[in-house]
Amino acid sequence: MRVLVVGSGGREHAFLWAIRRDLPDAQLWCAPGNAGTAQLATNLPVGADQLDQLVALADEHRIDLVIVGPEGPLAAGLADRLRARKIAVFGPSAAAAQIEASKAWAKDVMTAAGVPTAASMTFAELPGAYKYIDAHSEPLVVKASGLAAGKGAVVCATRAEAHVAARQMLGDGVFGEAGRVVVIESFLEGEELSLMALTNGRDTRILPGAQDHKRLIDGDRGPNTGGMGAYSPVSLETPALLEKVRRLVLEPTLAEMARRGAAFAGVLYAGLMVDAGGNPSVVEFNCRFGDPETQVILPRVTGGLLDALHASATGAPLPQLTVSSDAAVTTVLAARGYPDRPDKGAVITMPSSVPPGAVIFHAGTRRDDANRLIVNGGRVLAVTGIAGTFAAAQRVSREAAQGITFDGRQYRQDIGWREAARRT
Numbered sequence: 001m002r003v004l005v006v007g008s009g010g011r012e013h014a015f016l017w018a019i020r021r022d023l024p025d026a027q028l029w030c031a032p033g034n035a036g037t038a039q040l041a042t043n044l045p046v047g048a049d050q051l052d053q054l055v056a057l058a059d060e061h062r063i064d065l066v067i068v069g070p071e072g073p074l075a076a077g078l079a080d081r082l083r084a085r086k087i088a089v090f091g092p093s094a095a096a097a098q099i100e101a102s103k104a105w106a107k108d109v110m111t112a113a114g115v116p117t118a119a120s121m122t123f124a125e126l127p128g129a130y131k132y133i134d135a136h137s138e139p140l141v142v143k144a145s146g147l148a149a150g151k152g153a154v155v156c157a158t159r160a161e162a163h164v165a166a167r168q169m170l171g172d173g174v175f176g177e178a179g180r181v182v183v184i185e186s187f188l189e190g191e192e193l194s195l196m197a198l199t200n201g202r203d204t205r206i207l208p209g210a211q212d213h214k215r216l217i218d219g220d221r222g223p224n225t226g227g228m229g230a231y232s233p234v235s236l237e238t239p240a241l242l243e244k245v246r247r248l249v250l251e252p253t254l255a256e257m258a259r260r261g262a263a264f265a266g267v268l269y270a271g272l273m274v275d276a277g278g279n280p281s282v283v284e285f286n287c288r289f290g291d292p293e294t295q296v297i298l299p300r301v302t303g304g305l306l307d308a309l310h311a312s313a314t315g316a317p318l319p320q321l322t323v324s325s326d327a328a329v330t331t332v333l334a335a336r337g338y339p340d341r342p343d344k345g346a347v348i349t350m351p352s353s354v355p356p357g358a359v360i361f362h363a364g365t366r367r368d369d370a371n372r373l374i375v376n377g378g379r380v381l382a383v384t385g386i387a388g389t390f391a392a393a394q395r396v397s398r399e400a401a402q403g404i405t406f407d408g409r410q411y412r413q414d415i416g417w418r419e420a421a422r423r424t
């Protein structure tokens with residue numbers, strides 16, 4: 001099996017790690033990859049947004065399966081381009097990737113399909129947005145409709161703040177093209193849960209759930225980030241909740257997308273808010289695996305992963321997945337200045353040995369000419385602890401993260417605090 005993984009984050013390192021675990025003989029490439037993926041695959045110096053070159057690489061290396069990590073190339077049509085050349089690709093078409101790339105379109109799909117989500121309206125002009133804000137109760141959430149690297153949603157405690165957010169997006173263009181259309185929606189109370197479903201367009205397999213930690217600082221304070229840590233399983237995720245998500249969210253959304261000529265194949269990521277009564281609402285959809293959720297989900301999927309990705313890519317029946325009862329917790333180490341202006345260039349010191357149960361996934365890392373490991377992005381590493389109990393996985397992740405040092409290192413020491421509180 002010859003596999004090309006597109007992307008350069010911790011998620012992509014985790015794909016390669018899981019494939020190598022399950023299929024030691026697989027031949028692996030990564031474009032562009034990082035210092036961690038280089039240990040498992042051949043890194044190719046082509047960016048995830050260089051579509052022509054990626055298609056040429058897949059041809060050149062006679063790739064059996066391309067796995068696309070990030071949303072950008074999917075929204076730009078990479079999967080369509082590969083399929084047109086009869087190359088199996090895991091990831092949706094550009095039409096289906098709109099479920100993430102256009103929040104306005106996603107809201108429209110949800111409304112048509114009766115999927116539970118916050119009440120909202122879409123605006124391209126400021127006066128209408130102001131009028132809507134004035135007519136609705138606080139708090140409100142103002143969102144850039146397009147792709148904004150996880151920074152496009154502004155939770156506004158007051159109408160005045162919502163006015164500012166709408167003006168920054170529609171008037172000042174702070175998110176550029178992505179913020180030329182905004183979705184304004186009511187605030188949902190509850191606890192967040194990331195549920196990802198693999199689908200080949202017909203059947204779906206819900207993967208183990210995870211909870212992300214979007215805020216930078218312990219206690220869920222500070223600015224929103226791409227994600228500072230995650231854990232799986234989440235005890236919120238009961239069989240009754242999964243049944244509701246399948247019936248009320250996944251099935252109607254996939255059916256409505258197909259009806260619109262945008263049938264989805266790949267992994268549909270539902271970012272959910274679960275209220276006190278155990279009822280899910282959709283906060284957002286993504287058209288790809290979550291980062292850092294993947295770094296706790298794949299260690300728990302111990303059988304069937306690559307077959308399932310291949311089946312999703314080719315439309316074959318999805319195999320059963322084996323899921324381990326172990327818990328996994330991941331702690332992200334970020335660079336100084338993340339998320340606004342991360343500093344690159346610090347030298348990373350790794351511990352001489354990795355504690356049992358810990359796996360270190362690289363994200364923003366590279367090797368310099370002297371083969372030193374160097375910080376090369378905002379999120380630098382994700383350190384996953386895997387153990388028989390949640391508490392042990394949490395401890396392994398935290399202690400292994402502590403053992404890695406670099407100038408300006410930022411990380412949270414409380415990943416999984418909600419789960420720990422639920423368990424005591």
Ligand code: AMP
Nearest residue numbers: 118141150153185186187188271283284
């Ligand atoms: P999004 O980019 O839509 O995933 O939003 C980023 C984050 O903002 C989410 O993970 C939530 O923490 C928060 N958020 C977004 N929309 C809402 C909402 N309607 N109610 C409460 N929190 C929200």
Ligand code: GLY
Nearest residue numbers: 212227290291292
């Ligand atoms: N961790 C959230 C995301 O991948 O969008």
